[in-house]
Structure formats: C-alpha cells, structure tokens
Amino acid sequence: MKIGELAKSLGVSTDTLRYYEQHKLLTPSARSESGYRVYTQQQLRQMQFILRAKEVGFSLKEVQELLQIQIEKHQHSCEEVKEITIQKLHLVRTRIEELQRFEQSLSKLAQRCCGGPESADFCSILTALEDVDGTCN
C-alpha cells in the first residue's frame, strides 16, 4: 500500500500520516525503490487503533503511550493501562465541570436579558458584567 491508498481507506490526509510518522505513532513497514512509503495490513490495524483511541478522547501523546504498551503487551500490566484511562477520565470530568459553570452563568445571563430591539442602555447582561456585585453566577 502507498500512502495515498492508506489515507483514503482510513479517511485521513496523507499529511496526517506523515505527521504521525514524525511523531512516532506509525512507521511504514518499508520504502519502495523510489523512496515511497510502503504500508501493510499491520499498519492499517495500528492506525485503526490510533483513530479509535482518539475518538475516545485520548491525545496523541497518550495514544503513543498506549501503543507502546499494546506492542509490548506482556511487559506491561492492566494496572498501567487502567491508570492512563482513569487519569484521562479525571481530566475530562474536570473540564466538564468548568464548562458547566460557564453554562450556568451564561444561561442565567441570557435569561435575564429581554433580547428586544431597544437600546442596550439597561441591558441586564452588560450591567451584570459591569457591577461589582453583578450576579454573573
């Protein structure tokens, strides 16, 4: 398989594949005489692993860790894998909480504003942001 074929079958760009190579996520199995990258089913499966891990929310850096473990499975433990997953989970939850605070504040602000066509001179969103005690939250 050449890079374009692999890219097409995965729905990613050739740039992405070269980028992953640079970042040690996927190495072609060989080069052709003319220097073209050559991939096998093995690499296809590895890319599928990478893409699934990304879908689940792992960053490329984390995917790299997981890949390393997956490749040398018997030198690593379940504990290790679960640890990475749990850490990511905590991170995601923290971010969700932050965004939920934003959501609370924004929806309260929006509720109080009439949203009408009159001038914003007394807009409650603006006054909430202006006043020291503006109840933004």
Added chain:
Amino acid sequence: MKIGELAKSLGVSTDTLRYYEQHKLLTPSARSESGYRVYTQQQLRQMQFILRAKEVGFSLKEVQELLQIQIEKHQHSCEEVKEITIQKLHLVRTRIEELQRFEQSLSKLAQRCCGGPESADFCSILTALEDVDGTCN
C-alpha cells in the same frame, strides 16, 4: 496609576495588561513624560468588566465585541448582546456534550479493566481499542 499598581490591584501580570492593550481591549488613558502608561478608575472598571466576562467563559475576541457594545451602549440593542451570549452558550453546550461522550467511553473502558498487576495481554481496554467491534462506547 502605573501599570504595576493596576496589575497588582487586579491580580494579573503587567504582561497581560500590555497584551490586552496590543489586542485593543484596554488602552491606558495617557502616557507620563517618561513614557509610562497611566491608568484611571475608568480603566480599572473596564478591566473588571473584562475579567468578569472571561470568568463567564467568553474568549478575548468575544469580550472585545461586548466591550465595544458596552462603550457605545445606546447604539446597540439588547438583541445583539443576547445573541452573543446565546451563541456562546450553544458552543459551550456542544463542547460539554462532546466531553460527555468521551467520559462515557472512558468510564466504560475503565470499568471493564481489572486494573490488576498481571500482564496486559488480555487487557479489555486494549482489546476494545484493537478490535473493529471493540465496544469503546
């Protein structure tokens, strides 16, 4: 007020104030003879507005829009202000949903892995990521 005093009273760095100036969020009211930035109560209030808007989740670009409106209030409508708020709200909600999907997937993965000290040869997290039908979600 000089930049250091304003920074301290707001709990931000002087770098941040200069950055905001570059990005048209806050202009000092004047310069001293020696070229120092001079700020008044007016700028202090404007910075408080900016910081409150940021706390609520607005990006600096959005804050800039809001500031423009706040400064020329009577040339703008409640509708406009509410629109910006609602748009941000939608964006935040979309992001929350995405993260919640991540959370779902990750917690299911984590639940299925025993997390023990044995080798990861049969780790269910890895197999879920490997298999085409691995139930990652």
Added chain:
DNA sequence: CTTGACCTTGGTGTTAACTCTAAGGTTTAT
C-alpha cells in the same frame, strides 16, 4: 550617587494537531 524596583520596546517560546507550500522526482495512462 548608587541600588533596586519599576518601566519601555520588540521579540521569541509555549501547546496540539495538523495544514499548506515550494520545489522537485515517479508512475501510469493515453
């Protein structure tokens, strides 16, 4: 009169995950 704390400008560095460009070599089909 000399520290030391403050101020100035302009510039680079950070993070993530690509995307795009330029300048050129290779393959395949017509």
Added chain:
DNA sequence: ATAAACCTTAGAGTTAACACCAAGGTCAAG
C-alpha cells in the same frame, strides 16, 4: 511523450492567551 496523479523533503502557518527575555531608561530611598 506528455499530462495527471502521485510521491518526496523541509519548513512555515494556524489558534489562544499569555509568559519570558534582553537591553536599556526612570525614579524613589538611603
């Protein structure tokens, strides 16, 4: 034989919101 489609490399650009640095000017206190 030539155009289209593919491939190569190295490097720059994107976004957000600053942080940090160098080289130098300014100001108050002791």
